[in-house]
Amino acid sequence: MAAENPAEEAFAIPVEAPVAIETNGIAYAVMMATPLQIEDFVTGFLMAEGLAAADEVGEVAVHAVENGDWGAGYVARVNLPPERLGLIVERARRRVGDSSCGICGIEGVEAALRPLPLLTRSQAGPPAIRRGLDALRAGQVLGRETHATHAAAFCDEAGKVIALREDVGRHNALDKLVGALARAGVDPAQGFIIVTSRCSYELVEKTARAGCPLLVAISAPTDLAVRRARAAGLRLCFVARDDTMLVMPDGAETDEGATPLVEP
Structure with a gap:
């Protein structure tokens, strides 16, 4: 039931937690996220990173990790095809910072703005x-x-x-x-x-x-x-x-x- 005074309405506090992504046994990124649908998050993140196509992300195993007073964090482990291993290792080695913007571990303007696929026209009005x-x-x-x-x-x-x-x-x-x-x-x-x-x-x-x-x-x-x-x-x-x-x-x-x- 809504509060009679809108100023007294109670809001829930959203959960934000670290999600560590490990690909093929290699620590790739730690992202801050709401820990819901982590499997979907990892799949979409790896696709945006250019590390995997839609059908290349295998089962995502998610494990909670307690962190004392800071609450739980999560580790998400997934295996990609062996031919992706070289790129994973290269990106992990060059990583200069973590972000969810899709350019993690990228060095140089050319790499950050790599070519995009050409799309068909939308029919939605x-x-x-x-x-x-x-x-x-x-x-x-x-x-x-x-x-x-x-x-x-x-x-x-x-x-x-x-x-x-x-x-x-x-x-x-x-x-x-x-x-x-x-x-x-x-x-x-x-x-x-x-x-x-x-x-x-x-x-x-x-x-x-x-x-x-x-x-x-x-x-x-x-x-x-x-x-x-x-x-x-x-x-x-x-x-x-x-x-x-x-x-x-x-x-x-x-x-x-x-x-x-x-x-x-």
Whole structure:
């Protein structure tokens, strides 16, 4: 029951914990994440890192590790095909910092901005996007409880939510979603992704590498996000609201700006 005084309404505190990812027996990364759907998270993270294709991530074994007053951490162990071992070792050796942005262990601008796959055009229109936005809001269970988490959802071309994942980190939520689709055998090319955050270039990269042709964000993109999306043929809809949204046309130059999309 809601509190009579909104200021007295109680919110749950979201859990944030370290998740150590070990691939082929090698410690690869330690990420801070909400420890739900860790198998999906690890799968999507490894795909975004370029270490594995959707069908190359085997069983993910998750083990809780107590850490005294700091609570539990988690170790996720997974084996990738032997031909991936060289890249795993190279990345682990060169790692200079941990992040969930999809460029862990990368050195140099050229490596960070490696080529993206060219995507097919999305067929989803404004009505489908609005249906997806409504369904996303309704499906954010953790978000309603905490008011402190991000969500990422995959919708079919009619706007029906097929999968939704939440996390304290926006990158993590998208990694979980991409991993969930891969583990369920769902083709991201057959729909679109919605994220509850600004449209950063990392989210563009993850969406494009997953093979999804349309990314919808509730906030604005950065210039690099627009340029990377244009290079991949990824359609961007942003500042997405019930009454209007902005769309960056396929192939448009950055300085042309975005077009208001107010179709019913």
